[in-house]
Amino acid sequence: MTDEPNPLGAYVRARRELVTPEQVGIPVLGVRRVPGLRREEVAMLAGISADYYLRLEQGRDRNPSVQVLESLARVLRLDEDATAYLLRLGADRPRRRVRVRKETVPPGVAQLVAALALPALVEGRYFDVLAVNALATALSPRLSVGANRLRDTFLDPAEQALHPGWEEAGAGMVAGFRGSVGTDTDDPRVIDLVGELSLASPHFSRLWARHDVTSCDGAAKVIDHPRVGRLRLNRERLDVSGTAGQTLVVYHPDPGSDSAEKLALLTSALPTG
Template identity: 65%
Template sequence: MNEQPNLLGEFLRARRELVTPEEAGIPVRGVRRVPGLRREEVAMLAGISADYYLRLERGRDRRPSLQVLEALAGVLRLDDDTRAHLFGLAAARPRRTRRRHRETVPPSTARFVELLPVPAFVEGRHLDVLTANPLAAALSPRLITGGNRLRDVFLDPAEQSLFPDWEGAAAALVAGFREAVGTDTDDPRCVELVGELSLASPLFRRLWARHDVRPRGSATVLFRHPQVGDLTLSREKLHITDTDGMMLVAFHPVPGTRDAERLALLGATTAAGR
């Protein structure tokens, strides 16, 4: 029988390494050999024994009380989304090994995406592009069925050049991926992606180790497009009902702006080339 991954312990260790002693109100004397807080410092600030906290990090105790979780969330300076992730890790139950299943976009959703007058695509739980309209492919040639947003953003220089703040976009993508997979990091598809990208991209490896969590939602995105120049677009991500984590992603400009004109030009160019 395979041992269950120690997700809670990995999370606690990663997050305490991100909190400085100064942020926690701990005086620093001499040279510290560890990044962030020591285990015994977290335990002291949370009001629990150092031995108990060690058991949590090493996976020997995986069911801390709500009171302990609240105390740890405060010490680790977690925001609401990351706090919810912590509670989810503590509540996770052992799972059977999952078989990979194919994600299928509902036909009505695929037709809707095709009809939208803005760049739009459907994103799977592991950030696979499941379907996309022509304007999405015009915005980025990687936004086509069969692509994967993680692979493209971390491994494709052409995709990276679309984002002036590439590292910021990459960090947000990884945090959204963590939120999407939740406690299912042993899912075969997740294991495959994380393993591949950890080997190929030092930036991905560093961001994944942080255990940042951010919901996949609305945002403003700046693109540096090779044909029409800079485009600032609003991004919407909407859950598709009756699916396992699929989201409709659409980019749209503020009407009457230069961005709207440039997106219209891109659309006209795309239509002329079809």
């Protein structure tokens, strides 16, 4: 077994452990010693030999065909985002040392964020807040330049208090983070951030070990604000062109809703000038 990083093997092993025999039509007889599917069961369902699948998990074979990967995706019940991630992991390309670069928001986008009459921010590929307007900070004081959304969500009790059901939202955030950084899990910034959160938050550690992957799409967000009460806001996420993974995030209420009135109240309390 090689000592080199083996993200493909780690991924299929983690996903194998999340699929039950019942989900793929395998009868359960007696006590099973492993969670999820056995290696030989995955191999049988994917139409490959058990020895070949073992080599994939152990990193002794790192160049499976697209057909094999797609068969594994079917057996492991991966959705479109997770399948795309698996295919990237299996791509035959040399690993390169990733250089950490400072993320800079394009000036025009920064001006747009400041000018918007809605809560808005720019989020980097590591979920750092790169730009934010005053209304977004009024919505959540943790939304400030330099903050990290993952760190605040899992380590800051005050931030958690703002978001009912933050544990469920955190699961989507972790899956979105894995999707954002893609296969660059040897990126020093990713290693440092994941290591910090894994040590400090058992909940994050469990979620990261699942290897869930999703794209960060827009969704409704509920906030229990200490001044105006509960708001339900729609969240839109727009890619910032010309950047490596930056996203413009804008929150907006349904027109005429109670949340629209509460957001207007927050807006009226902002300093002018």
